Amino acid sequence: MSPDFLPFTRPSIDESTIQAVSEVLRSGWITSGPKVREFEAALSKRYGGRPVRVLNSASAALELALRLCRIGPGDDVLTTPLSWVGTANAILAVGATPVFVDADPATRNIDLDRLEAAVTQKTRAVIPVDLAGLPVDRDRLYSFAGRHGLRVIEDAAQSMGANWKGREIGCSGDLVAISFQANKNLTTAEGGCLVVNTEDEASLLEKLRLQGVTRFADGGMEVDVLGGKSNLTDIAAVMGLLQLPGLDRLNERRRALAKRYFERWDEELGCELPPADFEQSNWHMFQPLLPLDRMTIGRGEFIDRMKAKKIGVGVHYPAMHLFALYRSLGFRQGQYPAAEKIGRSTVTLPLYPAMTDADVDRVCQAVSEVLHPVIAR
Ligand SMILES: *Cc1c(COP(=O)(O)O)cnc(C)c1O
Numbered sequence: 001m002s003p004d005f006l007p008f009t010r011p012s013i014d015e016s017t018i019q020a021v022s023e024v025l026r027s028g029w030i031t032s033g034p035k036v037r038e039f040e041a042a043l044s045k046r047y048g049g050r051p052v053r054v055l056n057s058a059s060a061a062l063e064l065a066l067r068l069c070r071i072g073p074g075d076d077v078l079t080t081p082l083s084w085v086g087t088a089n090a091i092l093a094v095g096a097t098p099v100f101v102d103a104d105p106a107t108r109n110i111d112l113d114r115l116e117a118a119v120t121q122k123t124r125a126v127i128p129v130d131l132a133g134l135p136v137d138r139d140r141l142y143s144f145a146g147r148h149g150l151r152v153i154e155d156a157a158q159s160m161g162a163n164w165k166g167r168e169i170g171c172s173g174d175l176v177a178i179s180f181q182a183n184k185n186l187t188t189a190e191g192g193c194l195v196v197n198t199e200d201e202a203s204l205l206e207k208l209r210l211q212g213v214t215r216f217a218d219g220g221m222e223v224d225v226l227g228g229k230s231n232l233t234d235i236a237a238v239m240g241l242l243q244l245p246g247l248d249r250l251n252e253r254r255r256a257l258a259k260r261y262f263e264r265w266d267e268e269l270g271c272e273l274p275p276a277d278f279e280q281s282n283w284h285m286f287q288p289l290l291p292l293d294r295m296t297i298g299r300g301e302f303i304d305r306m307k308a309k310k311i312g313v314g315v316h317y318p319a320m321h322l323f324a325l326y327r328s329l330g331f332r333q334g335q336y337p338a339a340e341k342i343g344r345s346t347v348t349l350p351l352y353p354a355m356t357d358a359d360v361d362r363v364c365q366a367v368s369e370v371l372h373p374v375i376a377r
Helices: 015-027 034-046 058-068 086-093 112-118 138-148 199-209 234-264 299-308 337-345 357-374
Strands: 052-055 076-079 097-100 123-127 151-155 175-179 192-195 213-215 221-223
Touching: 015 234, 034 052, 034 192, 034 234, 052 058, 052 199, 058 086, 058 151, 058 175, 058 192, 058 199, 076 086, 086 097, 086 123, 112 138, 123 138, 138 151, 199 213, 234 357, 299 357
Parallel strands: 076 097, 076 123, 123 151, 151 175
Antiparallel strands: 052 192, 175 192, 213 221
């Protein structure tokens, strides 16, 4: 890739992290071990002492959270159609039924005004998603869940380091799933964690992540529940451990870059920008909506023309109820119009801590150059 190509994201891995990974590789213990325990302790400290267990992905965290809640066949789980498909796949994986609730056109997160109408006798839980790192309103969410006796499994895969009214996501609430996948604000290449409420939940989670096994001091073991294989390696854990102290600084840089996007953005283009929240969001992504109705080219062509200007553009995400798997379950076009419109027109522009202010200016300039000639007036 040419050196002046700007990808839509890029992980921030410093030399000390690379050094620490080499040390683990040389140590003779590379899978789950002391670094996993240290990383869990550091995360738990960050989240106000709540128990935290690391896993090989946030997908596993979501699925195991559902299993911790004993949610399965016959149960409904509310969620948004506008997320990485892993969110709803976790619901299918445990045999439960995803019930989508349309997105709020302003926040692009689950529409809290529509939750009430989606509840039935079968509803057991809600999985809200902090899309692009913008937190769902936790006050309204938990008052809704409390009224209906629902579990909340926060898909905070994208919102590590974000906060709701000054309180960091993960420090409160019910179960909170966070991702350390390569594109996320803190990364272990692949990985994730689940913040739980009690030591009982934590020890069940430990069993669920490793074949249901409990080991005893005398070398014996017992298996009393069916678990899978979702443990994190020490190679990955040490990456997270080394990045954790710098996360807030990296997120600050993302906020500053996002702010610059707003300052430099050409308003005449008629794109819809995300909420300008520089207090709570961790700015995992910067996503304008293209004014497709007024454009003479489609999103694919926009992406190609940006690429020709050496700028990477992503799509996160198409509304997932329109995927073939979900259509086969009965979901149809037109059911969630707000999510569908956002899913059709969203583009993810470059935003990551190593970008310079001039990089943001270059992206804004390129967007103007690509869009101006193709917008009908
Ligand atoms: C990345 C992501 C996931 C899945 O995380 P993995 O660690 O890749 O399994 C789930 N939900 C959302 C919203 C995500 O962005």
